[in-house]
Amino acid sequence: MDHNHEEKIEDSEIKSWKSKLIWSWIFTVPIAFIMLLERIFDLSIVEMPYQSILILILAFPVVFIFGWPTIKAGIRGLVTFYFNMDSLISLGTVIAYLTGLIAFTGVIQDYSGVAAMIMAFFTTGKFVEAQARGRSSQEIRKLLELGAKTARIVKGNKEYDIPITEVQVGDILLIKPGEKIPTDGVVIKGESSVDESMVTGESLPVEKAKGMNVIGATINQDGILYVKTTKVGKDTFLAHIIELVEEAQGTKIPIQKLADKITSIFVPVILILSALTFIGWAIVTGDISRSLGVGIAVLVIACPCALGLATPTALMVSSGMGAKRGILIRKGEAIQTMKEVKIVVFDKTGTITKGKPEVTDINTIKGIKEKELLNISASLEKLSEHPIARAIVNKAALKSYRKVTGFKVLRGRGVEGKIGKSIVIIGNQTLMKERKIKLEKINKSIEDFEEDGKTTMIVTMNKKVLGVIAVADSVKEDSKEAIRKLNSYGYRTVMITGDNERTAKAIANQVGIKEVIANVLPENKAKKVEELQISGMVAFIGDGINDAPALKQSNVGIAMGTGTDIAIESGDIVLVNGSLIGVVQAINLSKATFKKIKQNLFWAFAYNVIAIPLAVAGVLHPVVAEIAMALSSITVVSNANLLKKKKID
């Protein structure tokens, strides 16, 4: 991906404001000096009309050369009715400058020096603001710059360094210790640990060996890796993350709506208000000069920027903080909704647990050998994609499988098929009840396993029980800590699972969840979430693939990534690494961000509500008005940057 160009936009913006700012002040400082001498000490450097001419000459480049982009955009806005900030500034400065020309007829005060000062302060304000905005987007920019620039490709016995853009899927890349892994791929030779923190937020290095996936832009630490490229360019993990973060910046947060509405009509309203102020003052005082000064002050004090930047800057800083920890905020709305959430619902498999079940125990009835049971089970389960099926197949590790006919997956319950003429059914108790298969012979062991939090699969042939296989999915290391924190914050924590009550409760006990909804078929999870929503807003945490409907149904859907893949389409917030600590961080981050947004909007509104009437009342000199305006948007952006100081871990 080509991000260089975008970086240039940012940097060139700051640079161009900087040079304009320097040049503006070179001309404005003498003007200010002349004006001060005259005002305070009643001294003139040169005789009158010449002094006015000197100021006009000095002010001209400030307004019309260094300020030209602003004047041009402003006039364009006035003509096309796409009003913007520049429209106000350009009108204010041009009118002020023109007074300097009209002043020769002697009827009006000369504001041309003021025009230069307004433009100089405006430019200065914009420069400081652009810099502050740069700081807001710092973390995101780091993400954009993360990608490798080159790759070392292996062809035959030779190695070549090539630009990253020329790497193709299937290419074999060599990565030495300390080097950046150029793009996504799978290890074909070598072993190493890889630091993935910059992409996934996972702080511990991840061990990589043959057959494992690696993520582009992560750092190879101590071994040599040969990697076969699987994804390049826009399809890479990093590119997806960047896309997601960028797209999120445009999403609207409900609280921002009023500010947006005001921003969109702000400029025309101020134009009218300024004209009315001028007319009003002229009628009341009869002093055209003074009225003009007040009118100009109204034009330049009004600041839609503070209002308009209040939310996006905070969102930007927040996105950066999140991305660093592997938390991707997809929809800004989630930030606002999060503070209303009362209930946190977790899917069990793959969310609280590792999602990699393993066979722990096998119990057979008399006369059936363990090997025989596994042989039958694995032959059927081989045809299923379910994680439990895979666990059984792995345990059996058969060299050859029996022939199975009429295989069927019974969603959420088990599988069935025929081996020879025998009907084999493997599944949970619900399925056994459905098929009226008696379980008394193994009931005791089923109960025991379930009390340990294990899932049981009952193996039957021709409606007779052969035995039971117990599968356990161990709890993720930090699930307990995360749930303890959520409980202490006062959330109602709930676990939802397809497992039976006993198994589910055992797991819930291990991690500290008090409420369990068990025996839920995958397709009913969304409905259960809906039922919970009656008593309060729900955040649902699950994997993005199976739990998509529940994620959508919930008020805030948090999708768990698996480390090498992210579910982009579902979930308002995506956690790149699978740790539940991310949920705690995401909640804290959302709350802190929303608070910052509220603060910002408050100050932006307050500023305009106080400053505009003051300007209308004629209390503020136009230059003071301009300084206040510049400070207001700088304050908002700087305040957003303060979010970085918040502790969210």
Place this chain on the structure above:
Amino acid sequence: MKKLKLTIEGMHCASCASNIEKSLKKISGVNDARVSVMTKKGFVEAEDVVSDKDIEKAVSRAGYKLIKIE
């Protein structure tokens, strides 16, 4: 339906972003347009009949420059 990502130059104020959004939404066939002053990016959801030229025109009508469309 297609989703486009725009890179826009010349925005330096929040009212700029809302101007571009307004102008983009005026194109018939554009269902949604979101522009961020922070990232200088715009995201447009539009019917297939909307051409890159239409988008470029809308951006420049509001007074800004379209740098990249993807």
